Amino acid sequence: MTLALLYGALALQGAAAADAWPSKPIKLVVTFPPGGSTDVTGRLIADKLRGELGQSVVVDNRAGAGGNIGADVVAKSPPDGYTLLMATSSHITNISLYKTLPYDFMKDFEPVSTIAFIPNVMVINPSFLKVGSLQEFIAYAKNLKDTKLNFATGGSGTSYHLSNATFNAMTGIDMEHIPYKGGAPAVTALLGGEVQVIFAPLIEVLPHIQAGKLKPLGVTTRNRSSLLPDVPAIGEVLPGYEVALWNAIMAPAGTPKDIVDKLDKAILKVLADPDVKKKLAEQGSDPSGKTPEEFKAFIATEIPKWAKLVKLSGAQAE
Structure with missing residues (x-):
């Protein structure tokens, strides 16, 4: 068989495989534990994709190492469209946060589509800290002389940490970093008065805000959240602040382009579903589907942005 005929046969074989895809259940690897914001969103999308693809999409939680364990599983899986990664901005952060990674994020993954953008929200416990606004908080913290405010995080280098470190740098406030082993214990510490402030994903503190146990002072995204329309974006007070x-x-x-495109179209249809829009909105997330090409370009802009935030925070992971 000539080389040209061989290439032609391989191309036809690849096209046939893409046409048949999916012919069995698909695994979506979520790199964080069940019940968290990433898991909740992953399960919502997985459930809706079944109607678009004609096959079930099963969530496989592979938590650990800031999302690196699950990402490595997908990086080393066959590129046949049956193992997918629920990627997050944490995976971009890890490029700068970890000295070494078991995979190359830019080389080992094929971008398919973004799902949603999620704000962090700066919250205090009003039972222990009597400030009514973001401006009042800044003034109060700057006037402290012999003590410091403590801020809780879900760990060094997490979005909690980077959001607060950026806030510290832009305000000149020297708050003490108190890392916890995950977001849940960090929120518990705030509720108990062990710390004074936390910058947490909105979905993780929203029930406490609605119950009046925590008071929101600002959101980290460029625009306000539709769930908290009266709470300013921090950038309204600190121009240029944004952590999305x-x-x-x-x-x-190496996943065939036909499969990637088919999956992308299915995701875009799911994100246009009114029920999905409603459920994402209830979590404080804004749907944001991108084509594979748009997603790839987006990643290129995200890497230096998060590298800057990691450097600013001084965070490092082994």
Whole structure:
């Protein structure tokens, strides 16, 4: 068989495989534990994709190492469209946060589509800290002489940490970093008065805000959240401040373009579903589907942005 005929046969074989895809259940690897914001969104999308693809999409939680364990599983999976990654902005952060990674984020994954953008929200416990606004908080913190405010995070280098470190740098306030082993214990510490402030994903503190146990002072995204329309974006008070989290779907590098495009179209249809829009909005997330090409360009802009935030925070992980 000549080389040209061989290439032609391989192309036809690849096209046939893409046409048949999916012929069995698909696994979506979520790199964080069940119940968190990434898991909730992943399960919502997985459930709705079944109607578009004609096959079930099963969530597989592979938590650990800031999302690196699950990402490595997908990076080393066959590029056949049956193992996908629920990627997040944490995976971009890890490029600068970790000295070494078991995979190359830019080379080992195929961008498919973004899912949503998620704000963090700066909250205090009004039972322990009597300030009524973001401006009052800044003035109060700057006037402290012999003590410091403590801020809780879900760990060094997490979005909690980077959001607060950026706030510290832009205001000149020297708050003490108190890292916890995850977001849930960090929120519990704030509720108990062990710390004074936290910058947490909105979905993780929204019930406490609605119950009046926590008071929101600002959101970290450029625009206000539709769930908290009276709460300012921090950038309204500190021009240029923005820390926007996101999640997305990626596949192993080498996944056939026809499969990637088919999956992208299915995701865009899911994100246009009124029920999905409603449920994402209830979590404080804004749907944001991108084409694979747009997603790839977006990643290129995100890497230096998050590298700057990691450097600013001084965070480092082994």
